[in-house]
Structures are given as structure tokens and as C-alpha cells.
Amino acid sequence: MILQLAEAKGCPRDLVGGKAANLAEMISAGFPVPEGFCITTAAYRQILADGAAPLPARLETGIVEAYERLSRGGPVAVRSSSTAEDLPDASFAGQYDTFLGVRGADEVLAAVRRCWASLWSDRATRYREAHDTGHVPGIAVIVQRLVEAECAGVLYTANPVSGKRSEIVVDAAPGLGEAVVSGAVTPDHYRLSGKGEIVEGPGEGCLTPSRLGELAAVGRRLEKHFGAPQDVEWAFDGDGELWLTQSRHITTLFPVPETAGEPRAYWSVNVYQGINRPFTPMGASMIRERQRGMATYMSALGFSDEIVDVDGWLFWDITDGVRSPAKRPKMAAFMDSLAAPSGRLVEQLGRDQRFPSVPPGSDEDTPPENRRRRWDRMIAAWLLPDRARARGVRDAERRIAAFAGPDDATAWQRLSFVESIRGDVCRIEANLPRDANTAGAVGGQLAGRLLRGYVDEAEIAAVFRGIPHNPTTEMDLALWRTGESIRRDDEARRLLLDTAPDELAAKQLAGALPDVIQHGVAAFLTDYGCRATSEIDFGVPRWADDPEPVFAMLVNLLSAEARFESTAAAAETRIVELTRRLPVTKAHRVILARFLLRRSRRLRGLREFPKFCLMRGFAALRKQLLLVGEEIVQAERLGRADDVMFLDLAEVREALDGRDFRAIVARRREVWGREARRPRVPSVLLSDGTVPALESHAGEGDLAGLAAAAGVVTGRARVVRDPDGARIEPGEILVAATTDPGWTPLFLTAAALVTETGGMISHGTTVAREHGIPAVVGVPDATTLITTGRVITVDGSAGTITFGEEHR
Template sequence: MKPIRLSEIDSSMIDLVGGKAAGLGEMIKAGERVPDGFCLTVEAYLSRDLPEKEVIDAYQRLGGGRVSVRSSATAEDLPDASFAGQQDTFLDIDGPASLVEAIHKCWRSLHSDRAVAYRAAAGIDDAAMAVVIQRMIDPATAGVLFTANPITGCRTEMIIDAARGLGTAIVDGTVVPDHYVLDHHARTGPHLPEGCLGTLELERLRDAGLRLQRHFGSPQDIEWAIDSDGVLWLLQSRPITTLFPLPPDTGETRLYLEFGHIQGMLRPCTPMGVSLLKAGSALWFRAHGVRGDARDPLPRLVPIGGRLYFDLTDFVRNKAMRKRLSTSLQVYGPRVQGAVEHMLTDPRFAPRRGFPFRLSNIVRATASVAPSMVSGIVSSLARPDAARVRAYRAVEEMRRLTVPPSDSATAAERLRWVVEDSHRAIMGHGMLGLMGPLMAGILLGTAPSGLLRGVASDEDLDIVLGGMPHNVTTEMDLLLWSVAVNARQHREVFLSTPPGELVARYRAGELPDIGMAGFLDRYGMRAAAEIDVGMPRWDEDPAPLFATIANYLRVEDPAQSPDRRFHQAAQNAEAMIETLSRRTRRRRPIRGRIATFLMRRSRKLTGLREIGKFAWLPAIQASRRELLRIGDDLVSRGLLETRDDIMFLTLDEARTAVHDATDHRRTVAARRADHRRELRRSTVPGALLSDGTDVEALVPPAPAEDGTLTGMAGAAGQATGKARVIRDPAGAYIEPGEILVAPTTDPGWTPLFLTTAGLVTETGSPVAHGPTVAREYGIPAVICVRNATHEITTGQLITIDGTAGTVRIVDED
């Protein structure tokens, strides 16, 4: 338990001295000027035995006098958790008795409410406390330096906040500091406003920041001080933990558009999920004559931070396409649309010659797909009922033809099947036959708005789309409601038993038969973030379903039962069609007849809009089962730790493990850690530059009224109720009549819609799953509300207007 001088510490000792001391030791070894000091290791904290004599001796060797006493927890200043300000720091400690008392206070701060809550949010079970004691510096000026812009994420900008005196005033927020933005690469004096730092001092800080970033290998958050003699002291350096990961380095500035939130998916995708998605796409491209890079058939679909981004650069730079981008991006919502429009004025994205794709590929794909697509749309419009029957039959046929290898197959044979055969049924005529009715339904759902402009409001048109039949997701939700109805006679069992325990009892055959087996047989392939093969399906873990059934059992008002609400929405839709028909025919007879025809046809086909993705799910489920069996084989050979580790490999890496016995355990461990960190990320940039800039942060926010959050209309109507903020649907609890506030939603969330009074999401699109299903249930929805899950808290009374796209926090005083 002997104190250790900071100059004797390096990063390998973090478990003994904590993150702060390890960082200080590394800075000293790198040749930086750091106040002299020593560290009382975690051994003293763990034994609760303060070696007072040794500490006082070390203090005297330091010269006595005024010192700072700072926490250095083992879970502090880590790459994915800074713990900034969570434990206590004590300045101007003078004398042995005061030093001993300050150390005890530091130890106690490890278990303060804020520190415990921070560790829980970061997924850290426990930590131990070392303590750093350093000579006090009397700063003339002090502050903080970020080697990357923490607001925009830009890695080529450096931010410096400075103030006279101690830097703690900046950290505490008790002063307004002088603010400087520096370019990493500008070597001339910056043209900055007058302040407490001159050009020479800014240059010295920039150089120090770049040195520390190179030494630690990542952007740094640095505390510094300049004393009365003009000497620069570095007091701390830790990683900036909030930055979104950088896109791949391509050597030029590129613009990426987040793709997942259109599908209601903001959680990170597993490496195998991305790999299988690209492999399936490669099969589709080959089947339709599209030629490209066999190693990466979707080079513009780039995983960044586990999320799927589309490289929009070449489309922004194309003269013809850039003019149409704004309109086409309306489905992404106003924030992303505005961010891309902002970049159109950036000289780095000035127009260039050439197309962003091979014209020969477009010609071949069009020739392959267009005839059957056009024929399918026309025949669907003519005979919608027959087209819908064909679509459902095609889904069942694709499911029937997805036949995995036999039980005796080897791991190599299973992997070959996943790569070459798992998606083969989807590539045939069945999917093309399915796309005709699907596209006809989408066209029918949107066409009436143009014909009825000036006659029907957006709210009227939303009502027309309510209670839409033949939607596989709605049918799934209503079937789960019927399962909950079966559970009513066992209400207390399902309400009082945790979902995990209900799963165990269900597996053991100890639960009453409420129809769960039949539900799972039909929909067990579904899950939240279901396009990712790395996600467990409901047939593997039905705990979310049991949690939702418990929510359904809390519905006591018969008028609020989901089947009645859906039926009422359907009746309202039919009544609105009649109203609009009469209103339009009086003013525009021909257009009115056409609009009425399209609206009635829409009721027969628009519900099919989700059937295309639904048709892919059996292939994803079957692939997952085979990959897990391959994982079992690799575990038995000592190449993986657990069977689902295979989801953190790509298909190519799985091939090297199966055929060459390559050990990927270290790779998997690193990727799992990255995945866990990204799961905790609460916001994801909708538009991202290759230097890490969140483009939305560059666009000034629109003015808003006090207490009102502005988003985008998702589903018409108004609702007032208590908010329920939910970030993960697994095991989520929501009372009937509450308003669901979520980062985003996909089909795995929609069972919650049956008891909610309204929906608010941070991202999304009017055509995404969440608002589509909300419209079908007659539930108002507001989407694209920035930081909704942080601005709104569970229990707050809110009023949402799904037509205006606003959320108002109601003052209950």
C-alpha cells in the first residue's frame, strides 16, 4: 500500500492506480509538464486501511504545502466512460491532517448517488478508488481543451475554453469562458476574438493537444493551467467518450446518411447482420444482371458505429440528382433533410461530371425487373383481391422453400448453405410477384393526396389510412391481443410473474395454454431490429411477448381494447372515404371519381406495404439457426467462447474459422465491447461527414415555443396523457392511456401500440413502421422530435398533435 510517484506509473497499472493516475503517468513519460505528485493505490481503499505515515512522508517529500486531492477510480477516464465530475476533487489542501481527511472524503465520494447512478447507466458493476495527490498550481489562466469538437464531432477542429484563475469555474459552469475554435492543420495564428489567451498561448495549447492525441491514440479532453510565469501545465488527459465513431478513411470528405431509422432501427447491427445483408443483396444483384464488386456488393452501405449508413456523396455531387435530393429526402424527416440541404452549399460537395452508378447496371436491372413489376402493378389494380391472395401465397411458398441442411451436415456445409442457398427462395419469381401488389398498395396510399389537394386535409387522408387491413404487422399485434384475451382467466399469474420466469415455465410446459405456441409458429421469426441476424428471435426468447401480454391485461375499459380501436379506425376510414367522395365530386367530378376509386383500392392493397420485409424473415431466421450451430462447433474446437460469438464475425471470418481453424476470440471480445458501448449511445447522427461531423449540429435549430417540442407529423390526431419513456421494448411496461416516447420503433415495438394513447419518436419517417401502424390504429404520432427521450420524462403530462407535429409539456401546477 506504499504510495507511488506519478513518474513511476504507466497505463498498464490502471487496475492499481485508476484511470486518472494512469493518464498522468503516461503524460509524464511522454515528456509533458505535469505537477509533481504521488498516488495512493486502490489497495488502501479495498482494505479501508489508510497508511497515514506513508502518505504523510510522501507529502513531505513533495515539499508539503498546498496540494490537490483527486479521485482516480478504476472505472474513471476510460475510453467509453469518463466519469467526469462524478467523484470529488479537493483543492488547496494544506497540512497532514487536512490531507488525511480529504482522502477519506474522496473514498466516500465513490458511493455518492450520482457516481452510483453513472456506473449503473454505463453498465459498470463496481469500482475501486485510488487517490492522486499533486502540488497545487496557481494559474493565471486555466481551462479545458478538446482535441475534437465535442458538439459537432468534427475531428479536425479543436475547442479551447479558458478563464482567469482556476479552471474549476469552467468545469462547474460558474463562469462564461472565452471560447476558441482552432483548426488542427492551420499553422498560422488563428483569427479569434479578444480574450484571456493570445496567439502564442493558443499555439502552445494546440501543439500539446495534438501531442497527447497522438500519444493516447484518440481525441482527448485535457485540463490545463498557465501560471503567472507563463508556464503551461497539463493537469489531466482523458478520452472524449461521447464522439460517434469515425467512418472509414477514404482520403476525401464524404457524406453519409443514416439508413436504419427508416426501418425503425437505431441500435447497432452485429457484424454478421451486416455481412448477411450484403451477401443476400449480392444474390439479388446477380439474379438481375447487376455487376459489381463480388467482395462488397453494397459498397455504399457502410457500417459506422454498428449503424447502417448510405454514402450519399456521389449523388450530392451529381448535377442532375442534387436538384431532386431535397424532395426525395422528405421521408427522412425535416432535420436530416435540412442537414443535407445545408451540405449542398458546401464547396467540398460542388457538382462534378459523371453518374454515381453504372448505367449498364441500371439498364440490365430495369430490363429484368420492370416487365413483371409493371404487369404486377396493373393486374393488382385491376383485381386487388386476387393479387393479395397471390402475395400471401408467395410468402408461404418462400417460407416452404427455405430448407436448411440436415442434422448430419458439417459446419462447412451449413456455412455454404447460409452464403449460397439461404436467400435463394427470395430471389425467384415469388418475390417479383410479391412486389407488384406491394408497390401498387404504396402508390394507392399516396396518390389520392395529389388528387384531393385543396379538398382534403392531411388529417382527413390519415383517417383514410386508418384501420388498414392485410398488414402483417397489424395482424400480428391483433393475434397477440387475442392470446392476451385467452390469458384473462389466469390474469394474476401473468401479471405477478416476471417475464423471464414465465418463459421458463412455458418451456417446461407449466403454463396454461393461451395460444402462445401457435403465435410463435407464425411470428416467432420476428424481433426488435429483426433485419439483424444477430438478434434473438421471439421463438428463442419470448420474454418481450409475455411482458406485452401483461400490459394488455391492464386494459380494463372495453372501448380501449385494441381490436375495437382497430375496428373503429376502419369504420372511420370508410366514413371519411364517403365524405371525401361527396365533397370532391361536387367540386371536381372526374377527379373525385378517380380519387374515390383509388382510396377504395387502397383499402385492399396498401396494407401489404410491410409484406416484402416479412417475406425475408424466414431466411434470416433459418440462417441464424445454422450460424448458431456453426458457433457450437467452433466452441467445441476452442475457437469461440460462446455459440452466439459467431454473430460478431463476418461470413468471411466465419469461413476462416471453419476451414482454417482461425481463432477469432480476441476479435470477438473487442467487437462485443464496442457493441455494448454503442447500445448505450442515446443519439445517432442522421447525416455524418467523414471527419466525424454531425451535420445536423451545423444547422441552426428552428425557434420553438416554451414547453413545446417540434417534430414532424406522423399520424393525425391529438392526445393528452402521461409520458412513458422507453428505450428498449424488451420487458417494457406501459399503462393503458400513456403516451409512448421512444428513440424509434420497428415491428418489434408495435405490440406496445395497442395500449398507448399516442406515439413520440426521436427519428423516423412518415412511411416507417411506427407511424404507419399508429395510423392504422387511429393513434396520433409525432416523429423526428430531437432528444425527446431526454426532454420528456416518464410521468410528465404531455399533449401531442400528430397533425401539427408538436409535443407540448403540460404544466400541472
């Protein structure tokens, strides 16, 4: 039960814990680590099993003898080494107890007991729950010779704040390093180049340049040895000798694409698509196929042709656009329209010396004949909007009918069908006619110009609340109507409120719910079961696969008002009222503005239609692939059918051909789960790991973003990180990192929307406007700076969030 620290090398973490395992590895590699011993988790587990209050005599004697051999009664450090500590994705820094300057056998034994007890402290338990480590931890204890430190602190081999991999950060203070780690003192702060040169530091600090250089060198050696940037605790003793007391991964750094040569800039596809979790491997492959249909357009803006995948986080290389004075403004406008403040970050990078401008190329504007054809098609759509919309719907239905796939086929035939039709499904958005959709958007813009000086932008935006033919708002309305039917049935309403969503979902699949719920939800899933949260990831289960989120949303909607229908009814009145403000001398403008606003309302809802068609195509292909997965499971090459979503199509073919992918899928699921726990995703990332920060122009104490949907609302914030199962009370303000169509049923009860990313034409803000709620998007760190229950005022016209006076 007691090992010398050096003997812990190669021992399972479940026996010696993370800290001891790392220290033993460092000793083996020749790094200077104070000698010591480890009381393994077997001792802790025996105490638990025996329910022993005093330590067993044999264990107590062993600890005392090891302590006497180590220090002859002198001071030691007694430190925890939990099995859930110093993990690659969770450091557990400061969650378990450490005792320094412990002297004498009785004090050592007491400190060991306190280390064991710290495993179940409130802070450690909460940290484990937040990081979902997935197992009940054990705890070992390390006893080491105490370094009588002249100076001590922490070394980061990459900048933990900016993410920059080529910078080293050192915090140091006289005496023992625990004061720095615990925050008990304000340390000397140094920022070094990768070569150890001082970039920033105090005038008179406790570290000399030579000692900083020594720390930088040992830090780089540790980083190379462990294969990742390190967080290192160190101390210089009175003789000037350097000792290392801990090294672990810096778990907060975001992974970066592998690059060589000049600096590169990347834009997150995850942020652009409104999902705050990594893509599954199958989802990533489908996104690449989808983007091929946009390659020409995106390349003209400065985006790379290929998408880079780093542990499920997908990135476009945007370096060419950042460096091009001609492309950069177009790229920035495009990015901010979908995921602000990405575009403003690109504009800032354009002034960064690391991205020098290149000479203008031969970019050409759209040929005149193409522009004329585009205008001809838009005018036709304005004149006959219903015909234009019907033509687009017919085209889509014809394409979707071809995605259905065979009912009776072998797994090989199903896979071949998916391979043959994948391109058509993934590029359906690009292939559908956009005339009606474009006419709807441009019509509103032209009307705004005609009314300029008499009507402000917020008033025009209000005209487009409750517009028809939008599949996303129609989905929300269908769910609300289902909730209304349930609300009128007392028995069904009580069942919905008193039963957990997962139980309701199981009963739904078994056909065991009251008719009003059973039939209502079944009808909803028939039309919208292809949708889901983070639905752009092909690998994510659809609501038809797992209706639990639908039941959670229904509970939320039992208190919702018929906001959509009321905004739609007021639109015509608003059009007449706004256009009457023009003087009688501008009667021609009145007629044209009314015409364009009315036509725009009838066409603008098609903005969401191509994405809905894509989801229907995804659902059809998922059905075929899951059937293939079932056969591979029967052949014992996958553990479950949806494991196919952690392969690509070529690998699925290999699995059918006999290759066992169970171990590979298990590793990929582990990585996916680890990455999914990241609290946020940077919208723009540099190849050296830097996450560029936006220059803020908000007033003191306030937050600023992009004004995305007009209106002013004051209410209590509700921070939501996952919409599945979330509850938004009427009047609360929804605060989220990002949203996609799977979030929009929450908009029916939310009073306003605040997100960290998003733009004027992103799915979430489009639907927020149509529901008539104010929205401010592109607010950096909103989910951190705003807490649930805090009173805030959201001004969707000015793009600001103001905190209530009681919270200032």
C-alpha cells in the first residue's frame, strides 16, 4: 500500500492517482523532483471497506517508517493524488487539499486523513459533477521532502489566457509556491518568448533573467516529454537549485490545427453553424460534402476550399481573406451577418503585422448579364410570389422524394445508395432555386430605402414578425398548438407536468400515452421529427429517434402565449401606418413601398426552407445508415447501431467488409465527450493558439453586441447551455452561447434573446425577429458575465445589455 514515488512509474492511475503518476514519470525522465513516497488508493479503499476510524496498525506503522526514512522527523509536504486529478481534460487544480510544513509522525497521519476527506469536499464534488469524469474516484496521498523555497510559483508553457503557444507565462513569489497557487499573494508576473526572453515583467522581481531562462528551458522539455503544453509548479531552494513539484496538461487551451510556416487564421464552422459542441466524424464528413456546393462563393470571399478538423472542431482557413484588402471587407460582412463578432475580429487582424496585406488580385464583380438575369427573376417573384414559392417547393419535394432509399435491401445496397446520393442531399441548399428567397430579402431592403427619413429600421423590422411559410416558425407554432390541446385536457396536462420527459418519450414510442398527447406528438414528429438541437451535425439523433426533448419543450410551452399569431395579424396594419408617414407628394413611393413590404412578407419565410430540406434529406440517409449499423452490430464489429456516426462512409464499408471498429469508436466517443465539455468555442483562432480578443466600446458595467431584433425588454436572465430539457418562464431573457433551429421553441416563452455569436441572418436571430422578441447577438462571454436570475435590460435596437441597478 506504500510505494516510493519513483516506483509509481507505470502503475495504473487507479492505484496511485494522477499527480503521483506524473511525478513518477518526471523522475524517470530525469527531471528534478523532491523525493517522497505514495500511499496508494488501496489504503483508502481498505479504510472505506472496513469502516475503520483508527488506521489499521500495519498501515500506520508503514506510513510512519516511510516518513522517518524520508525526512528523519523534518518537514514534509502531504498532498492528495486523486484518480480524478491531472486528467488531460480536467486538472482539478486546487480541488483537493495540500498540507505544507508538516512535521512529526502524528501530524503526518492527521494530514493523510484530511487529504482523504478532501475527496468529498463540496468544491471537489461540484467540480467532478461539472466535468462529468464518469467514475467514482479513489485517492492516493503523496508525502514529499519539503523544499525550503527561496522563490516558488507556477510556469505555463503556453499562455493560458490568450492561448498563444509561443509564449511562456511565469508567476512567482518569495517563499513557498502554495501562496501563488492558492491566490494568497499577488505574484510577480512574467511573460516570456518561446526562447525565454522577457517580453513583460516587473521592474524588480524575485526571478533573475538566468532563472527565468532555466524555467523556460525545463518547461519546453516537459512539454516535449508529455506531448502537450504544461502547467508546472516549481521552487528554487536556498542553494539556487530548481525543483519541480507538479506538471500537468493546461486543460483550458483550445486545440489548434497543425500548420507549418507563416501564421494562419481560422474561422470556426461550429460557430458559423450555431452549434457549441464538436461534430461527430460522420457529421464532419457531411459538412465537407455540403461545403463543396458553396466552394466557388466562399473562395471568392477568401475562404479556403478545405475544412480542417481538430477533434470535431471544424475550421475554415481564412488567411487569404484576412490578408486581401479587396476580399477582407466582404468576408467580414459575411461573417458578421451570421456569427458576429467574427467579422470585426477579421477587420482587426487585417491591421495585425503578422498578416501583411497582399497586392490586389484580379477579383471581378458579377458580370452585368448575370445581374440582369437575377433582377429579372426577383421582379417575377414580386409580381407572382405564390407561383415563385410553389415552384421552389415543387422542386424541393421532387429532390427529397429521391432521398427515400430502398425499403428492402441488403446492408451493402443501403450503403451504396447513401454513397451515391450523399452529394445531392448535402448540396440541396445550393441546388434549390433562390429567386423567391432573394426577392423577399431585397424587397424589404428596397422598401427601407423608400421610407428612409420617415421610418426607422426597427419599425421596418417589426413588419416582418410572424411571416408565413417559414418552416422553423411553423414548427414552433405546431408545437405550441400541440401544447394548447394538452393544456385543455386536465388529465393530459397533469401527466405532462408530473412525468419526466424521458419517461414520456418511452411511453410515446410504446404508444401508451393519452390520445391528445400520443396523436399530437406523433403528428408533430411526422412533420418535424427530422429536426434536432445541433441538427447540422448529421450524427446527432433526430427528435423522431428520441422525442425526449420534444416533451421537455411541451412542458415549457404550457404557459406560452399565442405571440406568433398576434404579430402576424398586426403586420398589415403596421404596413399601412408606416407608409402613411410619407407626404402626399410621394404617393408613388407609398404604393411601391407597400407593394414591396407585402411581397417581401410572402417570400421572406423561405429563408429557412433550404435548411429544412437538408434536414429531411439527412433524416432519410440516417435511416439507411442506422439499418446498416444494426447489421454491423450483429456481426460484432460495432457496439451499437449509431456507432456508424463515429465513422466515415469509407470506414462503414470497411466494417461491412470485416474490420472491427469497436475500439476505434470507443476512443472517438471518449474524445467527443471530452471536447463537448468545453465551455465555449472561439469564433476566430490563430495557428499559434491565440484567441483574438475584440476591442470593446461598451459603457462601464454594460455589454455591447449586434442589434439583431428591435425592442427593449427588462427581465431576469436565464442562462441556458443545452436547450434539451431547459425551462424558460414567461418574461425571462434567454442567454446562450449560440442557437440553431432546435432552440427556437424556447423563444415562445422568452422575452428577449442574448447570444455570444450570431448575426442578422443567422437562424436564431431570424426567428427571434419573427417571434417579435428583442435580440442582441455577438456579445463576447455573455454566458459568463450574465448569471441566471440577474435583472438585465436588452435593447435590441441599440445592441446593448444593461445590468439592473441592484446588481451594479
